[in-house]
Amino acid sequence: MAKILRFECSRCKAEFPLDGPVTVCAKCAGSLYARYDLSALHGREHRDEIARSTSGKAWLGMWRYRSALPDAEPVTLGEGWTPMLRSRRYPNAYLKEEGANPTGSFKARGMAMAVTMARSYGLEKLAAPSAGNAAGALAAYAAAAGIEAHLFMPKDVPFANYLEAVLYGAKVTLVDGLISDCGRMVAERKDKEGWFDVSTLKEPFRVEGKKTMGYELVEQLGWEYPDAVFYPTGGGVGLIGMWKAFAELGELGWVRPGKRPRMIAVQSAGCAPVVRAFERGEKASEMWKDAATFASGLRVPKPYGDYIMLEILRESAGIAVSVPDEQILTSLRDWAENEGVFLCPEGAAATAAYDHLLANGFLKPQDRVVIFNTGAGLKYTDVVAEMAGIHRPTAAK
Numbered sequence: 428m429a430k431i432l433r434f435e436c437s438r439c440k441a442e443f444p445l446d447g448p449v450t451v452c453a454k455c456a457g458s459l460y461a462r463y464d465l466s467a468l469h470g471r472e473h474r475d476e477i478a479r480s481t482s483g484k485a486w487l488g489m490w491r492y493r494s495a496l497p498d499a500e501p502v503t504l505g506e507g508w509t510p511m512l513r514s515r516r517y518p519n520a521y522l523k524e525e526g527a528n529p530t531g532s533f534k535a536r537g538m539a540m541a542v543t544m545a546r547s548y549g550l551e552k553l554a555a556p557s558a559g560n561a562a563g564a565l566a567a568y569a570a571a572a573g574i575e576a577h578l579f580m581p582k583d584v585p586f587a588n589y590l591e592a593v594l595y596g597a598k599v600t601l602v603d604g605l606i607s608d609c610g611r612m613v614a615e616r617k618d619k620e621g622w623f624d625v626s627t628l629k630e631p632f633r634v635e636g637k638k639t640m641g642y643e644l645v646e647q648l649g650w651e652y653p654d655a656v657f658y659p660t661g662g663g664v665g666l667i668g669m670w671k672a673f674a675e676l677g678e679l680g681w682v683r684p685g686k687r688p689r690m691i692a693v694q695s696a697g698c699a700p701v702v703r704a705f706e707r708g709e710k711a712s713e714m715w716k717d718a719a720t721f722a723s724g725l726r727v728p729k730p731y732g733d734y735i736m737l738e739i740l741r742e743s744a745g746i747a748v749s750v751p752d753e754q755i756l757t758s759l760r761d762w763a764e765n766e767g768v769f770l771c772p773e774g775a776a777a778t779a780a781y782d783h784l785l786a787n788g789f790l791k792p793q794d795r796v797v798i799f800n801t802g803a804g805l806k807y808t809d810v811v812a813e814m815a816g817i818h819r820p821t822a823a824k
């Protein structure tokens with residue numbers, strides 16, 4: 428396991444010692460990164476040791492990268508090491524199937540790590556606002572760890588997100604508003620209630636969990652970078668985590684030297700603050716008014732880590748793309764009928780964006796791309812059925 432040396436602010440670069448649970452930068456409120464001493468792990472022999480030491484053992488999921496994760500006993504439900512499916516139609520497109528995670532989404536990775544650290548610090552009450560899947564994941568890992576979870580979600584989240592959180596025993600509040608309103612409620616109440624806030628990018632460990640997606644996709648491609656990564660972007664934890672992973676992989680000497688992938692942030696046209704800021708050349712986003720999309724995970728009107736994402740998109744020669752809900756639905760149906768995969772709407776936004784960037788020449792068919800299906804379509808039966816106008820027919824007698 429890696430030893431954390433310090434925490435570093437993503438904005439002003441101030442450094443903070445490892446000294447119990449941390450939240451955001453005390454100077455500028457920027458998100459903090461965990462920084463390690465990775466020197467003892469440098470070189471391919473350490474990388475190849477991962478495959479050697481895990482073969483024949485119980486399945487380790489994302490904890491196969493334990494050597495580059497914080498030193499704590501994992502709270503695990505079997506997250507990570509998800510399939511990398513090759514598309515049946517696009518010769519150079521791979522689908523990273525995150526719907527295979529516990530609780531049916533990639534949020535499991537971040538919450539497994541955040542709850543692992545919370546338990547190691549002895550925290551007893553966690554709270555988070557969520558667009559849906561993060562709530563389900565936090566509820567599950569908190570249940571596994573014997574920790575209280577206090578969750579705030581928009582009242583119209585997919586029913587599965589509400590149901591799972593309640594079944595896992597979390598305290599759930601449905602809010603007449605968006606995730607930004609939920610976040611405000613957590614911020615207002617957390618001190619009085621003694622909650623530790625695990626909101627997106629307001630503590631450093633969800634990023635650490637999500638960075639395993641970067642390690643994993645590189646290993647699954649034979650320790651090589653793809654040309655581009657499509658990431659359906661709400662709060663941006665996965666995008667930020669993967670970029671951190673690529674920096675660490677370079678430092679470790681575990682990846683074949685070469686250009687890091689172009690990072691492609693995909694949003695719905697009904698809530699696209701990052702796309703708008705990217706197109707205007709701005710350093711941060713502005714609150715998106717009247718955010719609305721059936722890709723509920725993308726309904727984040729003002730991401731806390733917008734400035735980090737915008738920096739990554741530019742540094743990687745990537746782009747931010749928005750897709751109207753109708754096109755998201757078309758791509759969802761297309762992949763279901765032609766690939767046998769029931770994408771979540773957020774994942775279908777990414778597949779639609781891939782079609783778009785092939786059509787406009789930003790990418791060529793020979794570019795190797797990884798498209799993230801961040802969750803299982805089956806968590807969205809109510810919203811997809813409504814959007815697609817599919818109803819159960821009356822039974823024949």
Ligand SMILES: Cc1ncc(COP(=O)(O)O)c(C=O)c1O
Pocket residue numbers: 532534558559560561627659660661662663664665666723724725771773774801802
């Ligand atoms: C299925 C799905 N995809 C993508 C996202 C966006 O994730 P992030 O906040 O890491 O950008 C979410 C967030 O709720 C989600 O549930």
Ligand SMILES: [Zn+2]
Pocket residue numbers: 436437438439440441452453454455456457
């Ligand atoms: Zn700072």
